[in-house]
Amino acid sequence: MSLISTLARMEAVASGSAQPLATVRHRRISDRPLVLVPLTTAGEAGAPLGALVGTERDAPRLLTVAQPRDRDLRFAFLGELAEAVLPYLDEYADAVEPAERSEADPETGKRVKVTVELCADAPQIVVPSRPGIDFVRLLGRSMRFRRTAEEDPDAAYPAPPRVPLLGRWLTHYGERARVPGSSLLLAATDLLNRHWATGQSSLEDQHLGALLAWIDPPGSLSGADAALHAELDRDPAGQLVCPPAGPATDPAFDNKLLAPAVEAYDRARQALAAAEDGPRAEERLARLTAAEHAIRALLADVMRPTWDSVWHALDLLRELPEGGRVADRWTRDRWSFTGHRDRVRAGEPPQPRHDDAVTAAQKLASRESAQGQLEAQEALDDPLVLAGRRLSGEAFLSEVTEVVMAYSESRRPSPRPLVTVRTDDRPQLGEGVKVYRSLDGKPQSAEFVRYEEDGSPVLRLTDRMGRAKDPAPGSVPEKGDRIAWTLFEHDQRGGPKLPDPEDTPWTHGGPPGADGTPGVGAPDGSGAARGSYGRTGTDAAVGPDPMTEEDFL
Amino acid sequence: MRGNAFEAKVKADGGTELLRLLVERLGGTEPPPGPGAAATPDLSASGPEGRVARTALALREATGSGGWTLLDHPLLALEVAGSPAYLEPDAVVVRPDGRWTVVEIKSFPMIDGSADPSKVGAAARQAAVYVLALERVAARTAGAEVADRVLLVCPRDFSNLPTASVVDVRKQLSVTRRQLARLTRIEDIADTVPEGTTFDLEHCSGDELTAAVDSVPASYAPECLAACELAFHCRARSREADAVEALGRGVRGELGGLTTVASVLAAAHGESGDPRDPTVAALRRAAELRAEALASAAAAPGRTGGGDGRDGPGPAGSLSACEAASTGGTSSSGATTTSTRTRSRAGTGEAAATGHGHGRSASARTES
Numbered sequence: 062m063s064l065i066s067t068l069a070r071m072e073a074v075a076s077g078s079a080q081p082l083a084t085v086r087h088r089r090i091s092d093r094p095l096v097l098v099p100l101t102t103a104g105e106a107g108a109p110l111g112a113l114v115g116t117e118r119d120a121p122r123l124l125t126v127a128q129p130r131d132r133d134l135r136f137a138f139l140g141e142l143a144e145a146v147l148p149y150l151d152e153y154a155d156a157v158e159p160a161e162r163s164e165a166d167p168e169t170g171k172r173v174k175v176t177v178e179l180c181a182d183a184p185q186i187v188v189p190s191r192p193g194i195d196f197v198r199l200l201g202r203s204m205r206f207r208r209t210a211e212e213d214p215d216a217a218y219p220a221p222p223r224v225p226l227l228g229r230w231l232t233h234y235g236e237r238a239r240v241p242g243s244s245l246l247l248a249a250t251d252l253l254n255r256h257w258a259t260g261q262s263s264l265e266d267q268h269l270g271a272l273l274a275w276i277d278p279p280g281s282l283s284g285a286d287a288a289l290h291a292e293l294d295r296d297p298a299g300q301l302v303c304p305p306a307g308p309a310t311d312p313a314f315d316n317k318l319l320a321p322a323v324e325a326y327d328r329a330r331q332a333l334a335a336a337e338d339g340p341r342a343e344e345r346l347a348r349l350t351a352a353e354h355a356i357r358a359l360l361a362d363v364m365r366p367t368w369d370s371v372w373h374a375l376d377l378l379r380e381l382p383e384g385g386r387v388a389d390r391w392t393r394d395r396w397s398f399t400g401h402r403d404r405v406r407a408g409e410p411p412q413p414r415h416d417d418a419v420t421a422a423q424k425l426a427s428r429e430s431a432q433g434q435l436e437a438q439e440a441l442d443d444p445l446v447l448a449g450r451r452l453s454g455e456a457f458l459s460e461v462t463e464v465v466m467a468y469s470e471s472r473r474p475s476p477r478p479l480v481t482v483r484t485d486d487r488p489q490l491g492e493g494v495k496v497y498r499s500l501d502g503k504p505q506s507a508e509f510v511r512y513e514e515d516g517s518p519v520l521r522l523t524d525r526m527g528r529a530k531d532p533a534p535g536s537v538p539e540k541g542d543r544i545a546w547t548l549f550e551h552d553q554r555g556g557p558k559l560p561d562p563e564d565t566p567w568t569h570g571g572p573p574g575a576d577g578t579p580g581v582g583a584p585d586g587s588g589a590a591r592g593s594y595g596r597t598g599t600d601a602a603v604g605p606d607p608m609t610e611e612d613f614l
Numbered sequence: 615m616r617g618n619a620f621e622a623k624v625k626a627d628g629g630t631e632l633l634r635l636l637v638e639r640l641g642g643t644e645p646p647p648g649p650g651a652a653a654t655p656d657l658s659a660s661g662p663e664g665r666v667a668r669t670a671l672a673l674r675e676a677t678g679s680g681g682w683t684l685l686d687h688p689l690l691a692l693e694v695a696g697s698p699a700y701l702e703p704d705a706v707v708v709r710p711d712g713r714w715t716v717v718e719i720k721s722f723p724m725i726d727g728s729a730d731p732s733k734v735g736a737a738a739r740q741a742a743v744y745v746l747a748l749e750r751v752a753a754r755t756a757g758a759e760v761a762d763r764v765l766l767v768c769p770r771d772f773s774n775l776p777t778a779s780v781v782d783v784r785k786q787l788s789v790t791r792r793q794l795a796r797l798t799r800i801e802d803i804a805d806t807v808p809e810g811t812t813f814d815l816e817h818c819s820g821d822e823l824t825a826a827v828d829s830v831p832a833s834y835a836p837e838c839l840a841a842c843e844l845a846f847h848c849r850a851r852s853r854e855a856d857a858v859e860a861l862g863r864g865v866r867g868e869l870g871g872l873t874t875v876a877s878v879l880a881a882a883h884g885e886s887g888d889p890r891d892p893t894v895a896a897l898r899r900a901a902e903l904r905a906e907a908l909a910s911a912a913a914a915p916g917r918t919g920g921g922d923g924r925d926g927p928g929p930a931g932s933l934s935a936c937e938a939a940s941t942g943g944t945s946s947s948g949a950t951t952t953s954t955r956t957r958s959r960a961g962t963g964e965a966a967a968t969g970h971g972h973g974r975s976a977s978a979r980t981e982s
Contacts, residue, residue, distance in 0.1 A: 064868050065900045068882055070861050071875045084911035104616055107723070107772075202725060203772050262836035262862040293846070414726040444910050448903035452896070 065449045066258055074260035077283035079275040083256045084445050086381035089244040089391040090252075091185035094375065095149050096121070098189055098367050099196050100360065101308035102129040103315045107199050109138055110310070111360040114145045118372040125360050127326050127353045132218060139204060140221030147223055149184055150230055154402050156181045183245060183391075183398040186234055187375065189269050189306035189367050190250045196308045197246060198235030204228025205411040229411045233401045236412075240428050242390045242435035245397065249374040250306070256381065260285055268292060269370050270303035277377060304363045306370065318359055326352040384442035390435070418569035419562045430553040437551050441499055447545060456547040457486035461538045462517060476532040480520045481513060488548060490518055496546040500525055500536065504551040520546075616774075617721035621704060624719055624767055624776045628654050629684040629705070635778040636707055636715065636765050644682075644710050652682035657689070662700045665689035670751050676708035677758045683708040690747035696799040703744040707765075712757040716744045716764040724768040724777050734781065737766055742786035746794070762787060835863045869893060 069080045093116050100110040108129040113121040122145050126138045160179035163172045188194055205228030207220035238246040254266050259275035265288075266272050274287035282290070294302040300318070301311050310319070329349040336342035416424065439446045440456065450456040459482035468474035490496075490509040497504045507520040527533035538544055565572045624632050630649045637646040653676065659668040669688040676683035685706040691698050705717040718741045722733045741764040752758040762784045770777035811826045812818060818826070827847060834848035834857075842848075852860040856874040859866060870893035872878045881887035882901040887894035 064896055065904055067861070067865050067868065068878075068897065068900050068904060070865075071858075071878050071882075074861070074875045075879055081908065084907070104721075199725075260861075262860065264836040264839060264862070444907040445904070448907040452900050452903055 063449050063453070065452055069258035070260060073258050073275065073284070077260070077285045078278065079257040079259045079284055081256065082258045082445065083381070083439075083443050085384040085443050086378055087255060087384050087387060087439050087442065088242075088247060088252055088378075089185070089383070089387050089394070090375055090378055091182070091244075094185040094187045095146065096187050096368065096371050096375075097146075097193070097197070098306075098364050098371065099193060099200075099308045100310055100364060101196060102126075103310060103312070105129055107196070107203070108135060109200070111357075111364065112138075112142060113361075113364045113368045114142065116149060118369075121365075121368050123357060123361050123364075125357045127356045128323060128330075136218075136221055136224070139200075139224045139227070142200075143221070143223040143227040146186075147227055147230070153180055153182055153184045153398070157399075178399065180395050180399045180402065183395045185244060186246045187371060188246070188248050189371050190267060191248045192308055193306070194235065194238050194246060194248050197231050197238075201228050201231030201233075201235050205232050206414075225411065226405070229405060230401070232412050233397075236424075237394070237397050240397075241432040242438070243394050243397070243431070244387075244391060245394045249371045252378055253374055256378065259288070261288065265292075269306040269367065269374070273370055273373055273377075277373070304366055306367045307364070310363065314363060319356075322352070322356045322359055326356060328352075384439070386438040386442050390438070393431075417562050417573045418565050419559050422559055426556055426559075430556075433549075433553045437547070437549055437553075440547065440549075441545075441551065450547065450549075451486045451488075454487055454489040455549055456545060457484045457488040458543065458545050459484040459486075459518075461540050461542045461544065464537060464540060467521070474530070476522075476526050476530070476537075478522050478526075478532065478537050479510065480507065480522060480538055481517050482520065482544070482546075483517045488518075488546070490548075494548065496520060496548055497551055498544050498546050499551065505536070507546075617719075620721050620769055620774055620776070621719045623774065625684075625686060625705065628652055629686075629707075631776060632705065632717065632767065633682060633684065633707065635767065635776060636717070639765060639778050639780045640715065640761075640763065642709065642711075647682045652684050653679065654684050654686060657685060657687065662689060662691075666691045666700070670754075673706075673708065673714070673751055673758070674755050677712045677714075677755055680710050682710060690744065690751065692743065692747040692750070692794075694794065695797040695803075696801060701744055701747050703741070706744075706748065713759050713761050714748055714752065715761045716741050716748065717767060718744075718764055719767045722768060723771060724779065725771050727779075729768055729779075734766065738764070738781050738783050739786050739790070741766075741781065742783040742790050745783060745787060746790060833859075835859055836861075837863070868896070 066082060069082055073080045095114065095116050096118075098113040098121075100112065102108040102110045109126055110129055111123070111125040113123055115121045124138055124141045124145070126134050128134055157178040158181050159176050161174050162177050164175050165171070166173045186197070188197060204220070204224050207225050207228065208216045209222050209225060210216065210219035211222065212225075213219065234246040237243050250267055250269050250272055253269075253272050253276060254263070257276050259266055259272060261271070261275070268291070270291035271288040274282075274291045275284040278284045278287035291303040295313075296302055298317070299313050301313070304314065305311055326349070329345065329352040333342060333345040333349050336345050440450050441447070447456055447458075451458065461480055462483050463481040465479045465481075467477050467479050469477045488496075490512075492509065494509045495506055496509065497506050499505075503525065505522065505525040507522045510519045510521050512518055522537060525533075526536040560566070563572050628650050629652055630647075633652055634646045637644070655672045655675070657665060657668050657672060659665045666689050669685065669690065672683075672685060672688070676685070685708070687702055687704065688706050690701045690703070692701055693699070703716050704719040707715045707717060709715070718737050720733065720737055722729055745760055745762060745764065748760045752760045763780050763782050765778050766781050767776050767778045769775065808829055811829055813823065813826055815823070827844065828851075832844075832848040832851065834845070834852040836849075838845040838848060849860060856876050858869060858873060858875055858878065861875075866873075869878060870891065872881060872887075872893065877886065878897065881894045882897040884898060887897075889895055889898070
């Protein structure tokens with residue numbers, strides 16, 4: 062935590078309400094996001110218990126699993142989830158616009174521009190908290206290798222149609238959520254924490270109810286008091302008034318309410334199976350239905366507050382104006398969505414269990430550059446973020462006091478004007494240090510030359526002044542201009558090119574599939590050599606998970 | 615519940631499957647024993663002391679036998695702060711060469727060869743304590759040695775089939791050893807508490823217990839909330855005292871001698887503190903910059919920056935790392951070496967992310 066955000070937290074403690082950490086919104090909030098509130102079964106390592114899902118805040122779709130240990134019921138749940146999520150994704154897949162992308166020509170190897178489709182907008186999924194994002198990844202992993210009856214008629218336990226497809230999409234969204242600054246899959250707590258500082262620790266900030274209470278306390282309560290109520294208040298029956306945002310549930314709810322309800326459901330089911338004649342079976346079926354409804358009502362009650370909180374959080378965030386460079390990052394998200402749409406349509410196999418060395422390195426590199434880009438763009442969009450960088454000497458605000466025209470000493474002299482500025486900040490300038498400013502949205506660079514006697518730094522502009530002898534109009538600052546300079550670059554440069562997966566060096570396990578290990582289906586997935594699950598691997602690399610009598614997802 | 619069922623499944627058949635996994639993961643010259651070939655001595659006895667003695671005896675016999683032995687739920691004793699604590703590992707395997715290996719069976723899944731790091735970490739810390747307790751017994755047993763690598767058995771992917779992974783607990787061992795050595799003895803702690811204080815839950819009223827708890831000091835940090843039932847109590851006291859730690863341990867690092875929120879804010883707003891103190895100076899500067907930025911944003915509502923729609927793919931490192939590089943003055947050659955090394959490590963996966971970022975950006979900066 063930087064000093065400036067620590068200070069914001071302390072101000073929040075003193076004032077009893079959350080303090081802003083940003084003056085603009087740094088993430089895209091879609092006009093029509095899909096909100097997903099999942100719940101998982103305690104002690105069953107990720108077996109889904111229920112979910113609220115939908116794009117309409119007044120009409121969430123309730124999906125539940127009455128007995129989480131029953132595979133058929135879990136599959137039915139996942140099938141319903143696919144029916145709720147996939148049509149939403151499909152809506153965005155066909156609204157496209159032409160875009161240019163440079164690609165290597167397969168014959169000549171040169172970079173050429175090709176026109177491809179780019180989805181005009183991308184679907185956005187919002188979950189309540191960061192464990193919710195992990196759960197989306199887990200659901201994706203559990204579904205994408207399943208086989209439906211159509212794909213594999215011999216499967217002992219075929220998955221409902223479209224479930225493997227949902228698994229691939231959720232995996233893609235889960236992966237994308239790891240890219241800094243991306244907005245395809247967002248957690249409400251992360252969004253709020255980016256924009257407000259509360260008077261509690263970052264661990265406590267993971268509680269969506271308490272976090273919202275700090276930012277927008279109900280009634281006349283102070284944020285601090287409201288947060289305490291949200292954390293601790295229980296009704297006379299001992300249940301939390303503000304249930305946890307999930308996917309884990311409160312133990313008191315599991316033991317006192319859910320377990321008896323599930324037990325009643327099991328009994329009703331056994332009774333139905335034991336029924337001997339028609340009228341009795343009918344009566345027992347009615348009881349089973351009633352037991353199922355009781356579970357649905359319980360889960361709906363415990364998820365509804367979280368559902369409302371997520372929409373409340375989205376309302377609060379929409380009040381902030383969107384940062385200028387958010388659209389740029391959203392375009393990348395659109396590319397990501399379009400790319401995966403194309404892979405699905407081209408019939409490519411699901412994402413492998415393990416990335417091969419080259420893919421992993423590429424992912425890391427792109428996340429790093431996304432991180433750098435995010436930090437630079439947030440600072441450029443938001444004076445409050447820039448303030449943090451100014452405090453650490455990585456940026457400075459200045460007023461131009463003098464501009465002296467000068468030229469480079471080459472055969473064809475180009476303009477290299479010397480700009481003297483006055484600043485109260487303490488940037489870490491040294492000889493030859495480059496600084497950047499934003500000129501019509503593009504970075505213009507300059508280098509530090511010397512300090513004047515009164516301590517004012519002198520900068521030499523080095524680019525973006527056109528090809529002529531005289532600099533292009535507007536490209537050189539004038540006396541009195543107030544300019545924010547940064548010591549960090551505004552754009553990220555590409556790193557060295559990585560080899561193709563087929564040329565993976567032996568130090569990294571060699572090319573995928575070259576070591577002769579069959580892919581999955583080998584008796585031991587965890588011990589098999591790395592790299593054997595590469596995208597280029599054969600069909601065996603994407604074999605289904607083995608199914609046993611008791612699975613948990 | 616699933617945990618117990620899974621553990622029973624792993625140990626079924628006299629531990630044949632468990633021993634097969636152990637040999638497969640840990641290697642060794644001996645082949646795994648066939649079904650029923652490993653000894654599984656009965657460890658039941660009356661009282662914890664009896665079970666501890668029975669376990670020690672079984673371990674000695676197993677070590678001398680030169681065969682495979684699986685001890686199911688042995689009981690070990692370890693002295694913690696001057697009083698004995700009893701520990702019950704899931705299983706201990708004695709190999710024909712006299713090596714003892716701790717087996718920890720957990721019900722969280724290992725998906726594609728990796729499990730939740732926080733849960734694996736907790737399991738490793740737990741197993742390290744068992745290894746420590748076993749070492750005490752091994753010291754008194756001829757030919758015995760305790761392995762510092764333990765076997766973690768988990769369900770594989772989404773099934774209930776067992777898979778295993780070897781966890782090296784040397785680090786956890788040394789940490790636990792050090793912590794046990796410097797733990798204040800219980801008698802010494804008792805001496806600091808006022809005479810007559812009791813935490814007896816059965817014979818005390820709520821008020822008495824509250825008073826008793828209030829009489830002992832606590833050093834609260836937000837991490838306590840995940841582990842301790844008294845955390846809310848300590849948090850309330852910490853907040854009452856206006857302590858900065860209530861906001862997180864890391865907060866203390868940059869605040870020097872300022873320990874209360876009020877003193878930090880007073881220093882930041884120029885009401886107290888010595889301006890020559892670097893902490894106070896930095897706080898004042900931070901408060902000024904923050905106020906200025908908020909004022910400028912308020913003056914121009916709806917302010918947005920210029921959009922720059924260029925896609926510049928490719929990495930150049932994270933900017934937080936830039937800070938380190940620009941202050942650290944890394945030499946160009948040094949930075950490049952780091953860069954090469956981290957680059958070659960990148961293929962191993964996510965774990966390299968942080969170090970990678972530093973290396974790369976250091977080189978990017980010094981090149982420019």
